[in-house]
Structure formats: C-alpha cells, structure tokens
Amino acid sequence: xxxxxxxxxxxxxKVKVTTxxxxxxxxxxxxxxxxxxGQRLYGSVDVERLSFVRHARELGFSMDAIKDLIGLQTEPDxxxxxxxxxxxxxxxxxxxxLAQLEALERELKRMIENCRxxxxxxxxxxxxxxxxxxxxxxxxxxxKPL
Amino acid sequence: xxxxxxxxxxxxxKVKVTTxxxxxxxxxxxxxxxxxxGQRLYGSVDVERLSFVRHARELGFSMDAIKDLIGLQTEPDxxxxxxxxxxxxxxxxxxxxLAQLEALERELKRMIENCRxxxxxxxxxxxxxxxxxxxxxxxxxxxKPL
DNA sequence: ATACAGTCTACAGCGACTGTAGGGGCAAGT
DNA sequence: ACTTGCCCCTACAGTCGCTGTAGACTGTAT
Numbered sequence: 001x002x003x004x005x006x007x008x009x010x011x012x013x014k015v016k017v018t019t020x021x022x023x024x025x026x027x028x029x030x031x032x033x034x035x036x037x038g039q040r041l042y043g044s045v046d047v048e049r050l051s052f053v054r055h056a057r058e059l060g061f062s063m064d065a066i067k068d069l070i071g072l073q074t075e076p077d078x079x080x081x082x083x084x085x086x087x088x089x090x091x092x093x094x095x096x097x098l099a100q101l102e103a104l105e106r107e108l109k110r111m112i113e114n115c116r117x118x119x120x121x122x123x124x125x126x127x128x129x130x131x132x133x134x135x136x137x138x139x140x141x142x143x144k145p146l
Numbered sequence: 147x148x149x150x151x152x153x154x155x156x157x158x159x160k161v162k163v164t165t166x167x168x169x170x171x172x173x174x175x176x177x178x179x180x181x182x183x184g185q186r187l188y189g190s191v192d193v194e195r196l197s198f199v200r201h202a203r204e205l206g207f208s209m210d211a212i213k214d215l216i217g218l219q220t221e222p223d224x225x226x227x228x229x230x231x232x233x234x235x236x237x238x239x240x241x242x243x244l245a246q247l248e249a250l251e252r253e254l255k256r257m258i259e260n261c262r263x264x265x266x267x268x269x270x271x272x273x274x275x276x277x278x279x280x281x282x283x284x285x286x287x288x289x290k291p292l
Numbered sequence: 293a294t295a296c297a298g299t300c301t302a303c304a305g306c307g308a309c310t311g312t313a314g315g316g317g318c319a320a321g322t
Numbered sequence: 323a324c325t326t327g328c329c330c331c332t333a334c335a336g337t338c339g340c341t342g343t344a345g346a347c348t349g350t351a352t
Contacts, residue, residue, distance in 0.1 A: 162309090162310085164309080164310065164311085165308085165309065165310085168308075168309060168310090172308090181317095183316080183317060183318090184316090184317090185317080185318095203308090208307085208308095209307075209308070
C-alpha cells in the first residue's frame with residue numbers, strides 16, 4: 001500500500017490536518033517520512049494510531065493518559081493492570097462530573113420553575129443565583145467549563 | 147462601613163485575589179477606588195456582585211452569559227424573559243452534556259467490565275478504544291474536556 | 293498554461309484563569 | 323526605629339487542546 005498525504009490521513013481518521021500536525025508537535029504521532037518536496041507521508045498504521053487517539057479523546061482521556069496508553073500499547077507483553085487503572089481513573093472522573101452536572105440540572109430547573117415571568121427586579125432566577133445560602137453546588141469544587 | 151482590601155473581598159466572596167483582578171481586567175467588576183498607595187478598595191456591593199459571579203460560574207454559565215445577567219440586573223424594570231432565556235439555554239447545555247457523559251460512563255464501564263486481566267496485547271480496554279465501529283460516542287460531537 | 297486545492301512553516305489567539313518575578317505597603321512585636 | 327512577615331502592586335508567561343492566520347510552495351486537473 002502506498003503512503004498517503006496528511007489530508008488523506010485526516011479524512012481516514014477523522015482528525016483535522018492541523019490537529020495531526022499539533023499531535024506530531026507534542027510527540028503523540030512520531031515524525032513521519034517526507035516526500036522529496038517535504039510533504040508528510042503516512043501509512044495505514046498511522047490511521048489506526050490516530051483513530052485510537054481520537055476515540056480516546058472522545059472518551060475524555062487527557063493527552064497525558066493517551067500518551068501512557070500508547071506507550072503501553074507498544075509493549076503488548078506487559079501486564080494489563082496499568083491500562084485498567086487508567087480507565088478506572090477516567091470512569092471515576094466521569095462519574096464525579098456526572099454527579100456535579102446532575103446537581104446543576106436540579107438547581108437550574110428549580111430556578112426556572114420558580115420564574116413566573118414579570119420584571120427582572122423580582123425575578124426568581126436572579127434571586128436564586130444571588131442567594132446561594134442553601135445551594136447544593138456550593139459544596140462542590142469549582143466546575144470545569146461545560 | 148469602611149472599605150476592604152482585595153484580600154478581604156477575596157475571602158468574603160470566596161474568589162481568589164488573582165481572579166478578582168482578572169475579572170476587573172475583562173470588565174466584569176468595574177474599576178474600584180484606590181487607596182493613597184494604590185491598593186484597591188471595595189465595599190459590600192462588590193462582595194455581592196462577586197458572589198453572584200462565583201455562583202453563576204458554579205452553575206456553569208459562561209462569562210458572556212454572566213456579563214449579560216449583570217447587565218440585566220442593573221435594569222430591574224426590564225422584562226424577566228431575557229434572564230429566563232439565558233437560564234433555559236444553560237439548562238439545555240447541561241442536559242446535553244449529561245447525555246454525553248452518561249454514554250461515556252456506559253462505554254467505560256463496558257470496557258472495564260470486559261477486562262479480565264492478562265497482558266496488554268489481549269486487553270479488552272485497549273481493544274475497545276481501538277474498535278470504535280459500534281461505539282455510541284462516535285455519534286456525538288467532540289466532547290469538551292472533563 | 294492556468295487555475296485551484298492541498299501542503300508547508302511559524303506564530304498568534306481562544307477561555308478562564310494560574311503562576312512567576314520583582315517590587316512596595318502595612319501592622320505588630322522587640 | 324527596626325525587623326518580621328504577610329499583603330498588595332504590575333506585567334507578563336504558561337496552562338490545555340487545539341484553531342486560525344499569513345504567506346509561500348506543490349500537485350493535479352482541465
């Protein structure tokens with residue numbers, strides 16, 4: 001099979017061209033061969049690796065975690081527990097975030113429920129944001145952006 | 147009541163000193179009075195405003211949305227529906243994110259479930275990340291970081 | 293031959309902060 | 323009066339995971 005340019009790799013792995021170059025710059029993709037004129041050339045191995053990265057990103061793994069996973073992938077005789085640990089950690093984070101967002105959803109619903117129209121001066125949504133005395137989310141650490 | 151320094155405001159509103167200065171720089175907090183030696187001086191109004199911002203951030207509102215809310219707050223005679231709209235939009239985002247995270251949780255659980263130990267070479271977690279053919283999360287847009 | 297899409301490098305920008313460097317200010321204790 | 327030690331100041335760089343821009347070159351189709 002003959003090599004493909006970065007654009008082909010991009011559409012094969014569904015990762016943008018600029019992102020691929022970025023991944024290369026942070027050492028996630030290794031330095032590819034180049035054509036005589038300097039264009040990057042990739043093979044099917046790269047499609048798989050890049051797809052792996054994309055899917056791991058979709059699962060919310062950090063770049064660091066992905067680097068670790070790739071490192072482990074290249075040593076197939078090693079014990080599987082390291083992989084499991086990373087995945088467990090990721091699940092724990094997801095579940096923590098879920099709990100936060102559920103609390104958020106409840107509070108937003110409550111706020112909106114209480115808003116029966118009228119003027120901003122008496123708006124219950126504004127009041128609810130102001131009054132955080134009995135607020136669930138205060139107990140949590142600061143939330144990451146949505 | 148006499149004015150307080152930025153540190154007092156920080157602990158009163160539970161927002162870090164550096165973050166307060168950042169909020170000032172992006173026009174969220176207005177320019178405070180200064181002491182003779184140039185230190186920022188705040189009053190209780192600022193505690194309330196800053197607490198409002200903090201709580202809105204905890205609810206996941208973007209800075210832009212918060213700016214809008216503050217703008218509306220200063221016009222108490224306006225119709226409340228603008229506030230309601232912002233809150234509704236926020237709720238919709240939270241619910242979308244919740245759905246994504248729930249899909250993620252299912253997939254991570256499935257991956258970990260299938261991992262019965264052994265070597266990385268046969269690890270089902272790695273296989274699951276590689277094989278995204280039947281994967282739920284592929285249907286979603288790319289996820290924001292956790 | 294020309295047009296146009298694709299590729300290259302290098303660097304700036306996003307959001308919402310956080311951290312650092314290098315200084316000046318202020319109240320309490322000795 | 324002096325020192326200790328925390329608080330405050332500005333200005334700028336760094337974080338994460340990219341995205342966008344500028345300006346030049348390459349490859350392909352008509």
